Amino acid sequence: MITSESLGDVHNSVSTENKTGWKKVLSFLGPAYLVSVGYMDPGNWATDLAAGSQFGYKLIWVLLLSNLIALLLQNLAVRLGIVRGLDLAQASKHTYPRFVNFCLYILAQIAIIACDLAEVIGMAIGLNLLFGLPLIWGVSITMLDTLLLLFLLNKGMRKLEGFIITLIFIVGVSFLVEMFIVKPDVVEIAKGFIPANLNNQALYIAIGIIGATVMPHNLYLHSSLVQTRKIDRSESGIRSAIKFNFWDTTIALNLAFFVNAAILILAASAFFGRGYHEVAEIQDAHKLLDHIFGKIAPALFALALIAAGQSSTVTGTLAGQIIMEGHLNLRIAPWLRRLLTRIFAIVPAFFTIMHAGEQGLGKLLILSQVVLSLQLGFAIIPLIHFTSDRKRMGKFASSVWLQVLAWIFAVLIVGLNARLVIQEINSWAADNPSSGNLVHYVITPIAVAIGALLLYVFLRPLLFKHADKPAYIPHGIAAALDNLEAVHYDHIAVTIDFSKNDQDCIRHALMQGGKDAKYxxxxxxxxAAARYYGDTVMDNETQSDVNNLDKYVVALKALHYNAEAVIGYGGPATAIAQIVNKSSIDFMVMGSHGHKVLKDLIFGTTVNSVRHKVNIPVLVVKPGKK
Structure with missing residues (x-):
């Protein structure tokens, strides 16, 4: 069974044991690099360019502060995933009521759409700058990267990671060369690390920088990805895993900080220092680079922008799957989820181009990053609560100084966001008297409702401490098996989904093979982790599935049947076919899910796909059939 100490018997399959020195470090490297691509997407470019061109080097300290906040929060996410075997969305599902989880999912999904919007705009602008392609066509072409992503996923995670690392390398090298071209003022850069007061415009840009750097959906993603490593479950083993993942996160996020700082420094050196103080548009930055430095600098700029946009699409896709499964226990086909996210991102981009012109895209980019920042509180506050809970985390709960620092950062972010919201609402009401009713009767109530939800998210774990739900078993509890009669066949496979249909499927299988067959x-x-990492994953759902499957095996053996359990990973049809084809199985029994055409389209079909992938008889047992 799954207990609050579920990590005690976890069996991960990416070995980190019996290794020392650099081999030990390298065995943990990986998850943070996939996360880090979200910290250098086109949304960061817009905020960094605006900051550098308008305020010179003065906001570098905001970038540094954002990076420190990201380091702390990502390491809290790592701690949650390693110790409890839960990602942030799953832990929230244990703690908060269903309606609150639905609201948290909606807000997290809005953040993912905002992130994807930045990638759509960045990719379209990059294609326009490099090849002269109209922005409206560039936005349309971004639909195709959905197909590219799914193609790479089908080729395996290593090829996908290799593709991402290549793109990150292109971004890094491009900006390294840019630094040699623009020759920034080192003394002024050093002064930029000294904190200074922020006026209204600087506050807006600063919050955009924080939202672009400390991305909320990356907290969900990181807490899931770290569960792919097999570690020693002793106290020293878990502490070692936390330590090595800390270094993984530190290295990856500091690389992202280098890219962001390079963009801001580029804008400050090339534009602010030459009197161009209003370069908030990526296109303007490209044109000015061409005017000031010739053809090489703008070409590198556009190439890096395209690479950054493409590498960041993976983050939102995988995080979207984790959030949907964790908060709602809803799993749909990856292609459909990816397509819906991209459509929701493309629509506002189209609308902006048609009504505000091409120059409106830069403002939309910065707005998308402010939206990300506004969502941060709903991810940060639960994360701090979960990792501070000594009953759930035991000796691995965050230390007092870590909790204090995390809460300071949380108060800072929520406070800045509250100030920004109030400032913007007042500004809208003052600038547009005709829309005063809309502001007072629609926008203000929504803002108040969201604020009340944030207050509830904060207070719930304090007022109802340790009152979270029993550990969530994704597929239900294994049913009791008794009074089963068997027939014949030598080696029979039975697919299990931990539903009320399992007993009927197993009964039909036993009728075919009797006690002389092997089952x-x-x-x-x-x-999400299983689809990307295959048999190298052992997250909370995998643990519960292994334990439930073993219950069936134990029950069958108690009835003197020869049974064994096999776990597959990823797409059901492919995984089942692979298991059957490499074994000496001569008969298979499957339960029909009973979906109609629409649900088959959304959730995918399994039975028909399996029948075409295996060369043995398949008995399909419909729900409720005897």
Whole structure:
């Protein structure tokens, strides 16, 4: 069974044991680099360019502060994933009521759409700058990167990671060369690390920088990805895993900080220092680079922009799957989820181009990063609560000084966001008297409702401490098996989904083979991590599935049947077929999910796909059939 100490018997399959020195470090490297691409997406470019061109080097300290906040929060996410075997969305589902989880999902999904919007705009602008392609066509072409992403996923995670690392390398090298071209003022850069007061415009840009750097959905993503490592579950082993993941996160996020700082320094050196103080548009930055430095600098700028946009699409896609599964327990086909996210991002981009012209895209980019920042409180506050809970985290709960620092950062972010919201609402009401009713009767109530939700998210764990729900079992509890009669066949496979249909499927299998046959019970783990990392994953859902499947095996053995359990990973049809084809299985029993056409389109089909992938008889048992 799954307990509050579920990590005690976790069996991960990416070994980190019996390794020392650099081999030990390298065995933990990986998850943070996939996360870090979200910290250098086109949304960061817009805020960094605006900051550098308007305020010179004066906001570098905001970038540094954002990076420190990101380091702290990402390491809290790592701690949650390693110690409890839960990602942030799953932990929230344990703690908050269903309606609150639905609201948290909606807000997190809005953040993902905002992030994807930045990637759409950045990619379109990059294509326009490099090849002269109209922005409206560039936005349309971004639909195709959905197909590219799915193609790379089908080729395996290593090829996808290699693709991402290549793009990050292109971004880094491009800006390294840019630094040699623009020759920034080192003394002024050093002064930029000294904090200074922020006026209204600087505050807006600063919050955009924080939202672009400390991305809320990356907290969900990181808490899931770290569960792919097999570690020693002793106290020293878990502490070692936390330590090595800390270095993984530190290295990856500091690389992202270098890229962001390079963009701001580029804008400050090339534009602010030459009197161009209003360069908030990426296109303007490209034109000025061409005017000041010739052809090489703007070409590198556009190439890096395209690479940054493409590498960041993975972050939002995977985080979207984790958030949907964690908060709602809803799993749909990856292609459909990716397509819906991209459509929701493309629509505002189209609308902006048609009504505000091409120059409106830069403002939309910065707005998308402010939206990300406004969502931060709903991810940060639960994360701090979960990692501070000594009953759930035991000796690995955050120390007092870490909690204090995390809460200071949380108060800072929420306070700045509250100030910005009040400032913007007052500004809208003052600038547009005709829309005063809209502000007072629609926008203000929504802002108050969101504020009340944030207050509830903060107070719930304090007022109802340790009153969270029993550990969530994704597929239900294994049913009791008794009074089963068997028939014949030598080696029979039975697919298991931990539903009320399992007993009927197993009964039909036993009728075919009797006690002389061997029975292989197959279940496929379909979590986001399982789809990307295959058998190297052992997250909370995998643990519960392994334990539930073992219950069936124990029950069958108690009835003197020869049974074994096999876990598959990723797409159900492919995983089942692979298990069957490499074994000596000569008959298979599957349960029908009973979906109609629309649900088949959304959730995918399994039975028909499996029948075409195997060369043995398949018995399909419909729900409720005897």
């Amino acid at each position: 292989t019970l197959i279940h496929v783990v379909e979590t």
